[in-house]
Amino acid sequence: MSILDYLLKRKKKSANIAKERLQIIFAAENMDKNGPDFLPELKRELLEVISRYVAVDQDLIQVNVERDSECDILELNIPLSGSHIKQKNKVAKAAKAASH
Amino acid sequence: MAKVIVVTSGKGGVGKTTTSASIATGLAKRGHKTVVIDFDVGLRNLDLIMGCERRVVYDFVNVLQNEANLKQALIKDKHCDNLFVLPASQTRDKDALTPEGVEKVLNELRENHDFIVCDSPAGIEQGAVMALYFADEAIVVTNPEVSSVRDSDRILGILSAKSKRAAENQEPIKEHLLITRYSPERVSSGEMLSITDIQELLGVKLVGVIPESQTVLQASNSGIPVIHMNDSPSGQAYEDVVARFLGEERPMRFVEPEKKSFLKRLFGT
Numbered sequence: 001m002s003i004l005d006y007l008l009k010r011k012k013k014s015a016n017i018a019k020e021r022l023q024i025i026f027a028a029e030n031m032d033k034n035g036p037d038f039l040p041e042l043k044r045e046l047l048e049v050i051s052r053y054v055a056v057d058q059d060l061i062q063v064n065v066e067r068d069s070e071c072d073i074l075e076l077n078i079p080l081s082g083s084h085i086k087q088k089n090k091v092a093k094a095a096k097a098a099s100h
Numbered sequence: 101m102a103k104v105i106v107v108t109s110g111k112g113g114v115g116k117t118t119t120s121a122s123i124a125t126g127l128a129k130r131g132h133k134t135v136v137i138d139f140d141v142g143l144r145n146l147d148l149i150m151g152c153e154r155r156v157v158y159d160f161v162n163v164l165q166n167e168a169n170l171k172q173a174l175i176k177d178k179h180c181d182n183l184f185v186l187p188a189s190q191t192r193d194k195d196a197l198t199p200e201g202v203e204k205v206l207n208e209l210r211e212n213h214d215f216i217v218c219d220s221p222a223g224i225e226q227g228a229v230m231a232l233y234f235a236d237e238a239i240v241v242t243n244p245e246v247s248s249v250r251d252s253d254r255i256l257g258i259l260s261a262k263s264k265r266a267a268e269n270q271e272p273i274k275e276h277l278l279i280t281r282y283s284p285e286r287v288s289s290g291e292m293l294s295i296t297d298i299q300e301l302l303g304v305k306l307v308g309v310i311p312e313s314q315t316v317l318q319a320s321n322s323g324i325p326v327i328h329m330n331d332s333p334s335g336q337a338y339e340d341v342v343a344r345f346l347g348e349e350r351p352m353r354f355v356e357p358e359k360k361s362f363l364k365r366l367f368g369t
Contacts, residue, residue, distance in 0.1 A: 013290035018246050019297045026253060026301065 102210040106235035110251030112222030115280040120219035122327035126342030128183035132214040138188035139231035140221035151323025161189035164201035197230040244293040276307035308341035311354040
C-alpha cells in the first residue's frame with residue numbers, strides 16, 4: 001500500500017477479514033468433531049419421557065450444545081403440538097456451567 | 101525402504117501437479133531413484149507437465165488390471181536418469197483404483213525406488229483417498245486464499261483419519277505445508293494471507309513457499325518441471341523445498357517484497 005493509500009484510507013485490509021473468517025469456521029468445525037457423543041441418546045430418552053405426556057413431533061426437536069468461553073449451554077427446542085396446547089412453542093433452556 | 105509421499109490439497113488448481121513434478125525431479129537430481137504417479141484417473145496431466153505425453157503407452161490402470169506390467173508402463177524421464185513417471189489412464193473411471201491394486205503396485209515400486217511421489221487429484225473422493233492412503237509423508241499444497249486454506253484443513257483431517265497409518269494405529273503421516281502462488285507485495289499491503297496466518301490456521305510445519313511467478317506457466321507450456329529453471333525464483337524455491345524435505349536447513353527466500361523506490365512507495369504502482 002502506498003503512503004497516499006494509507007493517508008486516504010483507500011483500502012481495507014482484506015487479509016485480516018479472511019483470517020478471522022477462517023478462524024471462525026475452523027473453531028465451529030472443531031466443535032462438531034469434539035462435541036459430546038451422548039446427544040442422540042439424550043434426545044431419544046427425552047423424547048420418550050415427553051411423549052408420555054404430550055404429543056410431540058419427533059422431527060421438530062432440536063438439541064444443541066453451544067460453547068461460550070465460560071460455560072456450555074445445552075439447548076432443547078421442543079415444539080408441543082398436543083390438542084390442548086395449540087401450536088405453542090415452548091423453549092426449555094438448561095444452562096450448565098462447565099469449565100473446561 | 102522406499103518412502104511414499106502424497107502431494108495433496110483438496111482444492112484444484114493450487115499447484116499439486118507442478119509440485120509433484122518438481123519435487124520428484126529434485127529428488128532424482130540428488131541421486132534418489134524416484135517414481136511419480138498420477139492418481140488423477142480420467143483427467144491425467146502429470147505427463148504434460150513432465151513433458152512425456154507422447155510416450156505414454158500403458159498407464160497406471162493397465163497395470164492395476166494386469167493388462168501391462170510396471171516395466172512397460174513406467175516412462176523414463178528425459179532429463180533425469182533416476183526418474184520415472186507412471187501416468188494415469190485418460191479413459192477409465194476413478195473406481196479403477198482399488199486399495200488392493202494400489203497397494204500391490206506401490207509394494208512392487210518400493211522394491212527398487214527410494215521415493216514414490218503420488219500426485220493426488222483434487223477433491224476428497226476415491227482417487228484422492230487412494231493417493232493418500234498408503235503415504236508416509238504428505239505435502240499439503242495451499243494458496244494464500246480462503247477456499248484453499250479451508251480445503252487444506254479438510255484434507256489434513258482426512259490424512260489423520262482415513263489413511264492406512266490411521267486405520268492401523270501407526271505413527272501418523274508426517275505433514276508438510278507448502279504455500280504456492282505467494283505474493284509478498286500483496287501480503288505487505290494487507291490483501292493476502294501471510295505465511296504466519298496460514299501456519300497459525302493450519303498448524304502444520306512449513307516446508308517451503310513458492311512465489312507467484314510467470315515462469316511456472318512457461319515451464320508447463322514447454323513440459324519442463326519448473327525446478328529445472330535454475331535462474332527463476334520459483335525454480336530455486338522448489339530446490340529449497342527438496343533440500344528441506346531431505347532434512348537440510350534452508351532460510352525461506354522470496355518471502356519479502358522487493359524494495360521499492362521512494363516515488364513508487366509514495367504513489368503506489
